[in-house]
Amino acid sequence: MDTALVIGGTRFIGRHLVDDLLEHGYDVTILNRGNHENPFEGDDRVERVEGDRTNDSVLETAASTVDPDAVFDCVAYYPKDVHAATGIFADCEAYVYISSGAAYGSEEIPKREGVTPLEPCTSEQAVDDAYETYGNRKAAGDRAVVAAADEGIRAMSVRPCIVYGPHDYTERLDWWIDRVNRFDRVVVPGDGTNVWHRAYVEDVASALRIVAEAGTAGEAYNVGDRRLVTLAEMIDLIAEKLATDVEVVTAGARELAAGDIAPEDYLLYREYPHVLSTAKLAALGWESTPLEEAMERAVDSHLESDRDGSEHGPDREAEERVLGILDTF
Template sequence: MDNALVIGGTRFIGRHLVSDLLENDYDVTIFNRGNHDNPFADDPRVQHVQGDRTDDEALRTAKLTVEPDAVFDCVAYKPREVATAVDTFTDVDAYVYISSGDAYETEEIPKREGVTELRDCSDEQATDDSHDSYGPRKAEGDRVVFEAASRGINAMSVRPCIVYGPHDYTERLDYWIDRVLNYDRIVVPGDGTNIWHRAYVEDVASAMRIVAEEGEAGESYNVGDRRLVTLEEMVDVIADAAGTDVEVVHAGERELAASGLEPSDFVLYRDYPHVLSTAKLADLGWESTPVEEAMRRSVEDHRESDRDGSEHDPGREAEQRVLSILDTL
């Protein structure tokens, strides 16, 4: 395979995927509406076909224009979009769909492909745009991939957990980086041992390419850092990457409630550990970036951006009240 079509390709995961494909000598075309700045606009190696992926005719036109060997679907959010794509690209060498670790229904450690149950998806959820239906929609997209493979289509999926790294427009990690860069004492809910598996974005990009090259039709592959860190360890890794020292202050539910907060107000906190097995992907030859290096690149990008994670801020004044309460205990 040497000719790739990336549906999406300009914002976050798709942007890193395009870079990874270029580094591995692919001819790359991106297909999107053009609503966001194209970081590859001045790169002659990257072609651009403009169109809406929800427009079936536009998708067919992209196929006829590019004649891709591999298709990477970064922006399929509804099952119908996946169904249209697999039927459009029936004869490609690989169609890779980005699913999500949120597609899993059962809470178990770790969550394994083909073993851990997926979420159900109702007809209403399949067409809904809300956050609550995101996991069910991704799970149904996986089932579309499985069915397509049963018809001989070389369709596969990757399931990343929480993705972080340069150009992350969600700003989830940016909240914690901003706290570390600006404060000496960082409030962490609970005892700091909460685990929500994360995946460095460049590793998600390389995983998609490797799955296209080495994966099996009808299979899904989890993607996540090979080394997991707790919430407190993540703060420490950020501090090391930033070259600073911080004090992590644990706050229980009672102390948080006294300031009108609860643990879930802190982004990347999760009561039950969310852990994905990545052994299946590793068996294809995939490797992940060491967490320390991934965080160094993330902090460097944060400093060069205008992102501060303020959308996720529970309020520094409330945190200060928590710190004052804890200081009196």
């Protein structure tokens, strides 16, 4: 394969995917509405088609004018989007849909492709835009990929867990980096052993390309760090990359209530462990970035940006009340 169309391509996962494809010799075209700054503006290696991916005529025009070998769908949030795209790009050598670990519908450790059941998706959920139905819609997209493969289309899914790294506009990891950078005591909900599998963004990008090149039609592939750490271990790793010392202070629901905080108010906290098996992807030759290296790049990116995640997690004043309660014990 020589040519690629990336639907999206300018914000986070898509941006890193374009870089990865360029590094591996692809001619790349991005398709988006132009609502966000284009980091590839002026780069003659990257063409751009403007349009709304929910408009089928836009996709049809891209299919005929770009004529890509591989299509990477970074912004398909509804099953109808996947049904339309797999049909329009049926003649391409590969169509890769970005699904999500949220598509899994039961709690198992680890969650495995083809083994762990997916979320159901009602007709109402399929057109909903609420956060609560995100996993349902992603699962329905996965089923659309399988249906396309049954029709002879080489369509595949990649399921990342929580993605982090440079240019992460969600600021989930930035909130924690900011805490470690500014304070010598960091409150962690629970006992610190919470595990929510994370995936370094450059590894997600390489996974998408490798699945396009070597994946099997109709199959899904999980992607996440090959080495997992607990939330408390993540804090320690961030502190190491910031060359600072920090005390991890764990707090249960009762202690957090002193600051009117619930454990789930914390980003990257999940009561039940969320772990994805990545063996199937690794069998295609994919490798993950060493965790220390990935975190160093994430920290460096944070320090060079104005991201702090302050709109997402508990405020420090509330945490100080919690710390005050804990200090009396």
